Amino acid sequence: MIKEIKIIQHNGKQFIPDLTKTEVPYPFRGRPEISNEKVDQKALQNCCPMAAISVNPVSINLAKCNFCGECAFRFPEKVKFTNDHRLATNKIKNLLVKEGENHKIELDQSAIEKKIKTVFGRSLKLRQVSAGGDNSCEFELNACGNANFDMGRYGIEFVASPRHADGVVVTGPVSENMAEALRITWDAVPAPKLFILCGVDAISGGIFADSAALNRSLLKNVKVDLYIPGNPPHPLTIINGLLNLIK
Amino acid sequence: MGSENKKYAVLKNNGSVGTAEIPVLSYNEFSSEVVTLLQKKENHCVTYFAFPEVNGLKFIAGIAEDTNHNIFVLSHFLPETKPQKLESLTPKINALHIFEREIHETHGVDFPGHPWLKPVRFAHNRANKSMKVNDYPFYTIESDELHEVGVGPVHAGIIEPGHFRFICNGENVLHLEIQLGWQHRGVEQTMLEKQTLLQRNIVAESVAGDTTIGHSLAFAGVMESLAGIEIKTQLDVERAVALELERIAVHTADISSLCTDVAYNLGANIFGILRTLIINFTQSWCGNRLGKSMIRVGGTNFPFTNENRIRLFKTLSEYEKQFVELAHLTYRLPSVENRFDDIGTVSEQQALQIGTVGMAARMANVLRDIRATHPSPAYEKYNYTPVVLPKGDVFSRFLLRRKEIKQSIAWLREVMDNEEFLFPSDTPKAELKLKPLSLAISLVEGWRGEICHTALTGNEGKLAYYKIKDPSMHNWKALELSLRNLEISDFPINNKSYNLSYCGFDL
Numbered sequence: 001m002i003k004e005i006k007i008i009q010h011n012g013k014q015f016i017p018d019l020t021k022t023e024v025p026y027p028f029r030g031r032p033e034i035s036n037e038k039v040d041q042k043a044l045q046n047c048c049p050m051a052a053i054s055v056n057p058v059s060i061n062l063a064k065c066n067f068c069g070e071c072a073f074r075f076p077e078k079v080k081f082t083n084d085h086r087l088a089t090n091k092i093k094n095l096l097v098k099e100g101e102n103h104k105i106e107l108d109q110s111a112i113e114k115k116i117k118t119v120f121g122r123s124l125k126l127r128q129v130s131a132g133g134d135n136s137c138e139f140e141l142n143a144c145g146n147a148n149f150d151m152g153r154y155g156i157e158f159v160a161s162p163r164h165a166d167g168v169v170v171t172g173p174v175s176e177n178m179a180e181a182l183r184i185t186w187d188a189v190p191a192p193k194l195f196i197l198c199g200v201d202a203i204s205g206g207i208f209a210d211s212a213a214l215n216r217s218l219l220k221n222v223k224v225d226l227y228i229p230g231n232p233p234h235p236l237t238i239i240n241g242l243l244n245l246i247k
Numbered sequence: 248m249g250s251e252n253k254k255y256a257v258l259k260n261n262g263s264v265g266t267a268e269i270p271v272l273s274y275n276e277f278s279s280e281v282v283t284l285l286q287k288k289e290n291h292c293v294t295y296f297a298f299p300e301v302n303g304l305k306f307i308a309g310i311a312e313d314t315n316h317n318i319f320v321l322s323h324f325l326p327e328t329k330p331q332k333l334e335s336l337t338p339k340i341n342a343l344h345i346f347e348r349e350i351h352e353t354h355g356v357d358f359p360g361h362p363w364l365k366p367v368r369f370a371h372n373r374a375n376k377s378m379k380v381n382d383y384p385f386y387t388i389e390s391d392e393l394h395e396v397g398v399g400p401v402h403a404g405i406i407e408p409g410h411f412r413f414i415c416n417g418e419n420v421l422h423l424e425i426q427l428g429w430q431h432r433g434v435e436q437t438m439l440e441k442q443t444l445l446q447r448n449i450v451a452e453s454v455a456g457d458t459t460i461g462h463s464l465a466f467a468g469v470m471e472s473l474a475g476i477e478i479k480t481q482l483d484v485e486r487a488v489a490l491e492l493e494r495i496a497v498h499t500a501d502i503s504s505l506c507t508d509v510a511y512n513l514g515a516n517i518f519g520i521l522r523t524l525i526i527n528f529t530q531s532w533c534g535n536r537l538g539k540s541m542i543r544v545g546g547t548n549f550p551f552t553n554e555n556r557i558r559l560f561k562t563l564s565e566y567e568k569q570f571v572e573l574a575h576l577t578y579r580l581p582s583v584e585n586r587f588d589d590i591g592t593v594s595e596q597q598a599l600q601i602g603t604v605g606m607a608a609r610m611a612n613v614l615r616d617i618r619a620t621h622p623s624p625a626y627e628k629y630n631y632t633p634v635v636l637p638k639g640d641v642f643s644r645f646l647l648r649r650k651e652i653k654q655s656i657a658w659l660r661e662v663m664d665n666e667e668f669l670f671p672s673d674t675p676k677a678e679l680k681l682k683p684l685s686l687a688i689s690l691v692e693g694w695r696g697e698i699c700h701t702a703l704t705g706n707e708g709k710l711a712y713y714k715i716k717d718p719s720m721h722n723w724k725a726l727e728l729s730l731r732n733l734e735i736s737d738f739p740i741n742n743k744s745y746n747l748s749y750c751g752f753d754l
């Protein structure tokens with residue numbers, strides 16, 4: 001017993017006291033900012049491996065961006081990645097970062113039904129489905145529950161059965177082979193329920209967007225309640241996104 | 248290049264060869280050569296695949312010779328006018344079973360003599376599309392006494408999908424069969440379809456997110472080889488540092504999750520916290536906790552600076568102090584020992600027979616470790632001594648992680664004591680000109696085991712074929728064997744003790 005107590009003592013306090021206020025240190029790449037600097041727009045656009053950059057005005061679509069940082073390496077005067085990890089939103093258009101506009105990415109609170117806040121505000125149980133995920137978003141979703149982040153303190157937990165769940169968190173570009181299992185899981189969750197896309201692969205297909213091995217048809221028929229960009233998103237991005245949705 | 252007997256080309260790890268220099272053998276010669284080579288204990292098959300060429304299928308087999316650091320590349324051509332039928336080599340060399348199944352699934356080639364050419368992953372570009380992922384032909388036993396338990400594809404918890412089918416006699420598992428394929432995203436096809444180097448690099452990073460460094464290193468290895476770029480040893484050392492950090496991080500997390508499964512909360516929590524230390528270091532180096540964007544071809548955007556070195560020293564000593572204290576207690580707990588000891592044993596003979604690699608081999612007395620047997624320049628300069636354990640049970644897999652963490656830390660310390668990171672490494676190459684009509688193979692010892700990437704170029708140096716092999720390709724079979732004659736409730740600890748990749752297998 002004494003040994004155990006010593007171990008706990010040596011480990012010290014590891015949990016992050018306030019997850020809504022903590023910042024992730026650089027060189028973490030969070031929300032990008034695009035200056036008004038004039039650069040070779042074509043070259044900037046072409047350097048992006050994910051076709052996330054469009055021009056006139058220059059903008060980065062975080063639904064497609066995988067935060068590789070290439071644009072910022074090539075055009076440091078034009079693109080800068082801040083360490084702002086608050087990237088999740090419920091409106092896909094909010095994921096478009098335009099040049100000269102350096103505002104935060106937020107949720108459109110007016111679009112969230114009141115019921116969501118009252119029913120899930122203090123207890124949210126989620127079912128996770130990996131549909132072709134590469135195990136990186138899954139890795140960070142797991143980390144959300146560890147002793148550092150301890151998302152459970154807000155009543156947010158992952159559960160084993162869709163019948164016990166209030167929503168589904170999808171990771172991966174939705175492989176053809178998982179499409180049906182995902183639909184069955186979603187149908188099994190009782191209403192009101194949330195549909196959450198976690199990671200660039202889930203939001204847009206990511207680097208696999210053009211692959212013939214996907215089947216993203218379910219996504220056309222379901223209203224998405226939260227987009228969590230990143231490859232993978234940082235646990236703080238995930239947790240703050242969820243909190244802003246239900247609190 | 249050419250070997251004396253001219254039956255095969257001989258490569259070193261990360262080497263390349265003109266495809267014209269690989270002798271094309273008749274299937275008779277090819278199979279007798281492959282079988283003769285693989286009957287020697289020092290050899291094992293690292294890759295075996297077929298790809299379409301004009302008028303037929305070209306077969307490539309890569310056989311690694313561990314004693315002399317060689318990789319033999321053998322080839323064979325099957326014209327489309329001939330019956331698409333080749334005598335199976337699996338009865339002689341069991342480890343080839345999965346490769347033949349894969350070739351059968353992709354190209355429709357029949358292998359008479361193969362015990363059962365089951366689908367591997369229901370790949371989108373499979374030859375026979377009439378069979379869907381739900382139609383997998385499971386092995387069954389007719390009996391009134393037995394029952395089957397099916398689990399998945401969606402599991403309890405945050406974990407990738409796969410279907411496990413147990414045949415049980417009461418609580419006792421007679422047979423477990425694992426069906427994968429749910430995660431198939433068309434990785435190899437995407438690799439060919441994407442045109443820029445960076446896009447392909449990102450595909451490699453996405454093969455398996457928990458092995459981001461491992462797979463992207465293998466990718467960089469084949470690309471640099473095909474482009475004829477010699478990277479500086481210092482860059483290879485920096486990459487190996489990232490690789491060892493990935494190993495330490497995942498091993499620590501696996502120890503933590505094994506503690507969870509025996510309800511040892513102190514271990515589960517604190518090992519989990521210790522992993523955070525390591526991945527946060529990786530983030531402070533490259534901006535991403537999993538090392539995405541760290542590995543680029545021909546150079547790096549995140550040189551390992553002296554400041555990194557100082558911080559890594561600090562991180563490691565903080566980690567090690569706590570790890571040792573906790574491990575000292577955990578590994579002696581009677582409740583842990585009782586639960587893990589003598590359970591889920593895979594014998595040395597079985598491990599060899601099914602061709603296990605990496606940890607799944609080393610826990611069963613089989614030395615398979617690319618860092619020692621086919622070292623990259625970093626491991627040539629700073630030798631790594633593999634850890635091998637004799638027993639092959641859950642406890643061995645649990646213990647192996649602890650020992651490998653210790654070994655990796657010692658290796659990292661040696662590097663940081665001796666390597667002078669005076670000049671920052673080069674920046675990455677934007678585009679490459681690849682040698683035309685060539686083949687390159689890269690082997691990397693990821694934390695799970697041997698990763699093999701093979702790339703072939705066509706005329707004008709265009710990428711013609713890309714083959715990826717995750718260690719899980721072999722090792723899932725070991726989990727199936729582990730479960731025989733255990734109770735079904737022993738599945739979770741066995742599963743976690745391997746922690747195999749679904750997406751790396753499904754591609």
Ligand code: SF4
Pocket residue numbers: 047048049050051052053060064065066067068069070071072
């Ligand atoms: S960081 Fe995003 S926008 Fe920039 S190049 Fe990479 S994927 Fe494109």
